[in-house]
Structure formats: C-alpha cells, structure tokens
Amino acid sequence: MADEQLEVCLTPKYSGEPVKSSLLYDSDFARAKVTTDIILNGSAYVPHGKAKSEVVVTLRVGELTKSLIVKGDRYWMAGLIGITLGAPAAFTKMPIIYERAFGGAVRSPSEPNEYAWDPRNPIGTGFASKRTDLLGQRAHNVFSTGHGASSGERNREPAGFGAIPSHWSPRVKMAGTCDAKWQAERSPLLPYDLDDRFYQCAPTDQQYPQFLKGGERVELTNLTRDGHLAFDLPRVILGFQTDFGGTRINHRANLHTVILEPDFPRVVMVWHTALPCHQNVLKLRKTRIFEKTLLSRQSVQTRRLAI
Numbered sequence: 001m002a003d004e005q006l007e008v009c010l011t012p013k014y015s016g017e018p019v020k021s022s023l024l025y026d027s028d029f030a031r032a033k034v035t036t037d038i039i040l041n042g043s044a045y046v047p048h049g050k051a052k053s054e055v056v057v058t059l060r061v062g063e064l065t066k067s068l069i070v071k072g073d074r075y076w077m078a079g080l081i082g083i084t085l086g087a088p089a090a091f092t093k094m095p096i097i098y099e100r101a102f103g104g105a106v107r108s109p110s111e112p113n114e115y116a117w118d119p120r121n122p123i124g125t126g127f128a129s130k131r132t133d134l135l136g137q138r139a140h141n142v143f144s145t146g147h148g149a150s151s152g153e154r155n156r157e158p159a160g161f162g163a164i165p166s167h168w169s170p171r172v173k174m175a176g177t178c179d180a181k182w183q184a185e186r187s188p189l190l191p192y193d194l195d196d197r198f199y200q201c202a203p204t205d206q207q208y209p210q211f212l213k214g215g216e217r218v219e220l221t222n223l224t225r226d227g228h229l230a231f232d233l234p235r236v237i238l239g240f241q242t243d244f245g246g247t248r249i250n251h252r253a254n255l256h257t258v259i260l261e262p263d264f265p266r267v268v269m270v271w272h273t274a275l276p277c278h279q280n281v282l283k284l285r286k287t288r289i290f291e292k293t294l295l296s297r298q299s300v301q302t303r304r305l306a307i
Contacts, residue, residue, distance in 0.1 A: 001236075006268060012165065015097065020123060022097045023163040023201070025259070028270055030199035031190075033256050036212040037202035040161035040223070040260045044070035044094045047227045051090035056145070057223050059161060059206075061233070061258070062216035066205055068159055069143040070094050076134040083131055085139055100141040101158045102126045106133060119169040121158035163201040174198040201257070211254045214269075224262045233258065233267070237292040240273050245283035251275060 009028045014021045024041055044057045058067040072088035094100070103124025105117035118127045126140045144159040164171055175198050176182075176191025186192070200207050214235035221228055240251045253273035260267055277284060 001234075002266075019165070019167075022099060022123065022160075023165045026163050026166070026201035026257075028257075028272075030201075030256065030272065032196045032274070033199050033254070033272065034196055035200070035210055036208045036255050037163075037200055037257045038064065038206045038208060038212075038260070039163050039202055039257065040096075040206075040220075040262075042096060042161070042220075042223050042260070042262045044068075044096055045222055045225055045227065046092045047222060049092050049225070051092050053088040053090050055094075055222050057096070058219070058221040059223070059260075060217070060219040060221075062208065062212065064206065064208055066161070067145045068096065068161070069145055070096065071141050071143070073141065074139050076137050076139060078135060083135055094141060096142055096161055098158065098160050098162060099123055100125065101160050102140040102143075102156045103158045104128075118158065119172070121168065124158055126156065160203065161206065164203060166198070166201075170204065171198055171200070212258060214255065218260065220260070220262055224265070229262060229265075234269065236269065236271075238271055239290040239292055240287055241290070242275055242287040243285040244277075244280045245285065247280075247283075249275060 009025045011027055012018075012023055013025045015024050016022075038059075038061050040059055044055050046052045046055050053072045055070050056067055057070060058065065060066075072091045072094070074086045074088040076083050077086050078084075098121050101121055101124045103118040103121025104127035105115050105122045106127065106129055107115055116127075116129050118124065124140060125138050126134070128134045128137070142159045143155050144157045166172065166175070174195035176194030178187075178191055182191055212233065214233050214237075216233045217230070218233055219228070219230045223229070238253050240253060242249050242251065251273055253271035255269060256272040257270040258267070259270075
C-alpha cells in the first residue's frame with residue numbers, strides 16, 4: 001500500500017472543466033455495482049521512442065483483453081474529389097482521452113443556441129451535421145479495433161479506456177424514467193425502473209465478467225515508455241465491523257473499481273460495502289475496517305486499517 005492514500009471521491013472529478021472534459025474519477029459512492037469497473041488513465045507510447053504515425057495499445061486484466069489503435073494528428077482538408085483526410089503526423093506519445101476519440105458537438109448555423117451532438121461522446125472530435133462542416137477540423141486519434149475499418153474514416157465508434165460520465169450513452173439509458181409522474185409521485189427517490197448497471201462507469205467492454213478478487217494478472221502494451229508492463233493486482237482482504245447501538249455486524253466488501261494509471265505509475269483500488277439500516281439508522285455508531293493478511297490456507301492475520 002502507498003504511504004499516502006487518495007481521498008475518497010465524493011463527486012465526479014474531470015481532467016478540466018466539469019462536464020466539458022474527460023472524466024478521470026467517478027464518485028466512489030455508487031449505490032451498487034454488479035461487477036468490477038476497470039479504468040485506465042494514460043497515454044499511448046511508440047516503442048523505443050521512435051516516432052510513428054500509428055500504434056496499437058493493449059490492456060489485459062485477467063480474462064479481459066482490449067486493444068485500441070492510436071493515430072497521429074490529421075485534419076480534414078479540401079481535395080480533388082471533395083473533403084478528405086490528410087496524412088497522420090508522427091508522434092511518440094499520445095494521451096488516450098475522449099477529446100481525441102470520435103464524437104463532439106456542433107452549433108446549428110440557423111439557431112445559435114441549438115446544438116447537435118454525439119450522445120456517446122459529446123466532447124470528442126469528428127462529429128458534424130454535414131460533411132462540409134468537417135473542413136479544417138482535427139480527426140479523431142483513438143479507434144476501436146472491433147468496428148469497421150481499423151483506423152479509417154468509417155470507424156466512428158467513440159473509443160477509449162477512461163470512465164464514462166453518467167449523462168453519456170449508454171449509461172444514461174439505464175437511469176430509469178424521470179418523467180412528470182415520477183416527479184409528482186416518487187421524487188426524490190430513485191425511479192422504479194433504474195438499472196443498477198447505470199452505476200458502472202467503465203466502458204462496457206471493461207466491465208469484468210465478475211467481481212475481481214485481487215491477484216489477477218495485468219499486462220499493458222505500449223502504455224508505458226518501456227513498451228510493456230506486467231504485474232499482479234494486489235490481493236487485499238478487508239473486513240468490516242459495524243456497530244448499531246451495541247449490536248455488531250461483520251460484513252465484507254466487493255472490489256468495485258480498479259484504476260490503472262501507468263504514467264504515475266499508480267494502481268487505485270476501490271472497495272464498497274453496504275448494509276440495510278432502516279429502523280437502525282439512528283443507532284449507527286461506527287464501522288471498523290480491518291486489513292487481513294493471508295499467511296496460509298488455514299491462517300489469517302488481522303490488523304486494524306482505519307476507523
């Protein structure tokens with residue numbers, strides 16, 4: 001464990017202006033998650049530092065593998081047969097952020113206060129109401145390897161390793177129905193049809209099939225200056241003891257989120273536990289948190305981690 005721990009994330013934290021930039025960390029206070037989110041905040045590196053116009057980066061965690069194609073900057077320009085893409089520039093390092101993925105928002109020429117946007121990534125680049133609006137615009141740098149041409153014009157799937165904000169698609173579609181009936185009869189309680197997958201902040205293909213336990217193998221390719229980084233996720237076993245007016249309840253936590261930040265380098269692991277309180281909520285006194293060290297298959301050593 002690091003000597004200095006990060007603060008609990010009470011509200012979503014963005015890389016720049018809130019809502020208008022990439023989401024770095026979602027709130028740690030998700031009501032529930034159905035599995036572990038895997039997030040990577042980082043950059044693409046060309047092997048050996050030799051500038052190239054394209055590189056493939058790969059994230060592997062346990063059974064999960066995901067690759068992206070990252071291209072150098074290129075712009076839409078006027079050509080002999082209309083608007084076309086220029087050649088990509090060479091690079092050695094490129095941030096993998098949603099500002100460099102397909103998406104964006106454009107203002108309506110006739111109605112200055114009206115916008116059209118890609119609900120999957122409204123902060124990206126390459127989105128336009130009509131093709132002529134692309135002239136002079138930077139094309140997206142980050143591409144999915146599983147949709148359309150590997151890195152061509154037709155690949156317009158927003159791609160990245162970072163967290164998805166709650167107001168972007170597809171998360172927002174699982175938030176439930178907040179209509180006039182909900183406003184009149186149920187607000188501020190959650191909608192009846194809210195899907196707990198709404199709280200998953202990782203891209204769908206970075207949501208692990210089940211909760212991670214720790215100990216899973218991690219491999220990063222072209223996401224560090226050295227080109228390859230491999231390690232096992234730390235295996236941390238936590239115990240919780242909550243006191244309701246003298247009644248103590250022992251409970252466990254799920255590993256909700258794993259955040260890989262190879263540029264630091266740093267691994268952030270977030271656990272979440274919850275208990276039904278109801279009529280006992282006013283009796284809640286405290287929760288003790290313990291770190292357990294597995295000494296053998298039969299023996300566990302416990303020490304207090306925090307109160």
